[in-house]
Amino acid sequence: MLRRLALTAVASLAALSAAAPAATAATGPLPLPLPLPLPVLQDDAHTHLTFTVSGSEKSAAEGAFELECGPAGGSHPAAQEACGRLDELTGKGTDPFAPVPKDAVCTMQFGGPATARVTGTWQGRNIDTTFSQNNGCEISRWNNLRPVLPEVG
Template sequence: MPLRRLALSTALATALAAGLAGTAAGAAPAVPLPPLPLLSPPDSLTVTVTGSGNPAAEGSWKLTCDDRPGGDHPAAARACARLEGFARAGEDPFAPVPADRMCAQVYGGPVTAQVTGVWQGRRIEARFTRSNGCEIDRWENVEPLLPSVRG
């Protein structure tokens, strides 16, 4: 069960138990009920990679990560597991490199990737490049969501 759904299910069970205990004693529920887990959209991303010079690493794929990995992404299970790890750690793999970060001036090639969709209930529109050391690290950090393009 994805971490988001497990957390919401646990919160719902706790709130219901507390609310029912308060209602049985004649009081209003003590804890407001959280939104139902089924109302949050499933993780669904589109990954588009261009400019790698390697036909096997280029294309556009769909990835869904809900009860089980789906879509036509070539490494769906591993990509969903990687994203689940970010969610558990409270990390945002789609955050851009901070503008004030010092980055090694190493060029990793003209390859770019665009990731759009929904992850952990929020809209994602992220662009990845390999234009410097920070961007290369950012790309490699989300592999296998993005393909390995190391030479």
């Protein structure tokens, strides 16, 4: 089916290409096509995230807080710095919310019982992920996102 569709498209393009110069010669230049309206794009720079941290050794890091970026705000204790860190990681082409790859080799160290669940929107994309400190890769993933995620140990 796909092959037939492709062959039909190629044949149609060839027929139109051959007919266009003849039509132009007989009637003059063709009118310019009308511009198509552009769709309204979502504000990809807007960020609204909710963090729920539990199991931290530091009571100030415990609980739920929100982060808004573009402009910075919410109940996040370091909103401006957190938005700056997210912008920095975005500029490097890094997805700070990507999970640790399944084939990653991680040190077997335990950083503590702290966990953080992150939900919301970042760069126009829905986020729903969890951070922990169960091994070296997870600890590194958490630390890479500071001050977006709090220091917990």
